[in-house]
Amino acid sequence: xxxxxxxxxxxxxxxxxxxFTRGLGILVLAGMVLxxxxxxxxxxxxxxxxxxxxxxxxHVPGAWLAYLAFxxxxxxxxxxxxxxxxxxxxxxxxxxxxxxxxxxxxxxxITGSLWGRITWGTYWTWDARLTTTAFLFVTYIxxxxxRGLGGTHQQRARRSAVLALLAVLEIPLVxxxxxxxxxxxxxxxxxxxxTDVEMDGLMLFTxxxxxxxxxxxxxxxxxxxxxxxxxxxxxxxxxxxTALTARRAEAEGMSR
Amino acid sequence: MDNAGFxxxxxxxxxxxxxxxxxxxxxxxxxxxxxxxxxxRPWS
Amino acid sequence: MSNSPKGSLPxxxxxxxxxxxxxxxxxxxxxxxxxxxxxxxLPFALIVMVMFAFAxxxxxxLERVAPGLVWLATLxxxxxxxxxxxxxxxxxxALDQLRSAGVPATGxxxxxxxxxxxxxxxxxxxxxxxxVVLYRASFSWEGGVLLVTTAIAATCGxxxxxxxxxxxxxxxxxxxTLLPLLLLPVVAPVLIGATRATESxxxxxxxxxxxxxxxxxxxxxxxxxxxxxxAVAFGPLLDD
Numbered sequence: 367x368x369x370x371x372x373x374x375x376x377x378x379x380x381x382x383x384x385x386f387t388r389g390l391g392i393l394v395l396a397g398m399v400l401x402x403x404x405x406x407x408x409x410x411x412x413x414x415x416x417x418x419x420x421x422x423x424x425h426v427p428g429a430w431l432a433y434l435a436f437x438x439x440x441x442x443x444x445x446x447x448x449x450x451x452x453x454x455x456x457x458x459x460x461x462x463x464x465x466x467x468x469x470x471x472x473x474x475x476i477t478g479s480l481w482g483r484i485t486w487g488t489y490w491t492w493d494a495r496l497t498t499t500a501f502l503f504v505t506y507i508x509x510x511x512x513r514g515l516g517g518t519h520q521q522r523a524r525r526s527a528v529l530a531l532l533a534v535l536e537i538p539l540v541x542x543x544x545x546x547x548x549x550x551x552x553x554x555x556x557x558x559x560x561t562d563v564e565m566d567g568l569m570l571f572t573x574x575x576x577x578x579x580x581x582x583x584x585x586x587x588x589x590x591x592x593x594x595x596x597x598x599x600x601x602x603x604x605x606x607x608t609a610l611t612a613r614r615a616e617a618e619g620m621s622r
Numbered sequence: 623m624d625n626a627g628f629x630x631x632x633x634x635x636x637x638x639x640x641x642x643x644x645x646x647x648x649x650x651x652x653x654x655x656x657x658x659x660x661x662x663r664p665w666s
Numbered sequence: 667m668s669n670s671p672k673g674s675l676p677x678x679x680x681x682x683x684x685x686x687x688x689x690x691x692x693x694x695x696x697x698x699x700x701x702x703x704x705x706x707x708l709p710f711a712l713i714v715m716v717m718f719a720f721a722x723x724x725x726x727x728l729e730r731v732a733p734g735l736v737w738l739a740t741l742x743x744x745x746x747x748x749x750x751x752x753x754x755x756x757x758x759x760a761l762d763q764l765r766s767a768g769v770p771a772t773g774x775x776x777x778x779x780x781x782x783x784x785x786x787x788x789x790x791x792x793x794x795x796x797x798v799v800l801y802r803a804s805f806s807w808e809g810g811v812l813l814v815t816t817a818i819a820a821t822c823g824x825x826x827x828x829x830x831x832x833x834x835x836x837x838x839x840x841x842x843t844l845l846p847l848l849l850l851p852v853v854a855p856v857l858i859g860a861t862r863a864t865e866s867x868x869x870x871x872x873x874x875x876x877x878x879x880x881x882x883x884x885x886x887x888x889x890x891x892x893x894x895x896x897a898v899a900f901g902p903l904l905d906d
Binding site: 405469587 | 625626628629630631632633635636637639640643644647648650651652654655657658663664665
């Protein structure tokens with residue numbers, strides 16, 4: 367690492383990057399290109415779904431990674447709340463992971479909606495999985511809003527940690543209720559899970575590649591965002607220190 | 623939009639959103655780090 | 667701050683129970699004197715019921731969706747009531763004083779939850795009455811029993827979640843506006859379960875009463891889960 371002036375981050379400086387994330391980033395970019403090439407061009411169309419299956423290579427990994435992200439948020443929240451592992455780093459990981467989770471879930475909802483438009487002619491159906499996904503999305507937007515409420519870092523951490531764990535409790539309940547609700551309407555059979563696809567080798571590989579690429583993307587994003595949050599927190603703290611120092615200097619000046 | 627349009631839109635939205643977020647994070651950390659001494663960062 | 671050791675439940679449970687009883691009584695007494703529920707929330711809920719009629723504009727449709735409308739109006743009112751329940755506390759920093767006096771958070775939670783539940787029962791009773799009058803709903807004796815048990819289970823769940831998230835969303839400015847966003851997704855299971863059970867009770871669409879009881883199970887599970895979760899999580903939430 368170079369030892370240039372510590373206060374000047376020139377545009378070419380690495381701020382939250384390390385050698386590891388540099389390498390990771392290159393992998394991600396390469397993977398993305400490969401995924402796009404395979405997904406959009408090289409892999410074959412599906413027998414039943416036709417070309418629309420191509421959306422699945424972005425939609426499915428996005429959804430899975432969003433769920434993973436929220437699990438990470440829940441685990442990090444628990445880690446923060448447990449006395450023995452209490453550290454604001456867990457809080458920042460939880461926050462970063464939730465942000466990326468919301469991002470991926472939003473993408474997943476949109477791409478899924480577009481896929482539905484092609485396959486079923488509608489942008490939306492009320493089946494259990496889709497509805498629960500929408501609820502999850504809104505719940506984590508609420509979580510991010512709570513994180514932005516202000517107060518000390520510890521207050522933010524504790525509030526959002528409790529919220530994340532409550533979300534883990536609430537999501538299965540919502541899913542279960544909506545599922546029960548749907549069996550009344552039997553819409554499930556009409557909309558079906560049209561993803562019953564007989565995937566040949568290349569299609570499976572592309573899907574697998576999608577999951578890998580999205581996982582790497584997730585890791586890269588969370589690493590950088592978590593460090594970005596750390597910088598924000600340090601900035602807050604140093605701002606506080608500066609204010610305290612100034613206040614003390616004032617007091618001393620007055621007491622002379 | 624015909625089917626091809628939807629499919630391409632999906633890919634653009636997906637990677638575009640991810641890219642925009644990534645750029646946003648990097649810019650945000652560049653802004654914050656201007657006032658934080660380099661040696662305080664535990665990861666580098 | 668409270669000095670009660672965390673593990674010794676039996677010793678402290680009486681403190682929790684008396685705290686709960688005192689706080690529930692206090693909240694209800696505040697309500698009796700200020701009559702906010704009576705003068706503001708109930709009229710609001712009734713207006714909502716009337717507005718539904720304007721929006722939906724068809725007797726047949728109204729009769730069909732009456733159960734859903736009752737519980738929608740209830741949910742909207744919960745937002746107002748929870749907000750009120752905590753404004754009462756933060757107005758003079760009462761909640762902080764309670765905590766620093768060593769009152770166990772669990773007790774505060776249970777107390778506020780019970781008070782909220784009582785008020786909600788009154789609200790639901792009124793709204794069912796409004797549905798009978800405005801939307802031509804009706805129910806038999808058995809339907810009535812189903813209605814009462816549904817109301818108990820649903821209001822218990824709503825009161826638990828409301829108190830819990832209300833504690834989170836109270837205090838500093840900018841927080842209260844978060845309450846609807848946080849609360850409504852969580853109470854979706856209550857809306858689904860209570861509406862379906864009420865449908866059976868009203869006999870809407872020829873649905874038999876027997877089909878309503880399973881939904882009660884869902885409501886009961888929700889109520890228990892969030893009562894426990896609330897009792898546990900309220901302390902950390904308040905310890906700001």
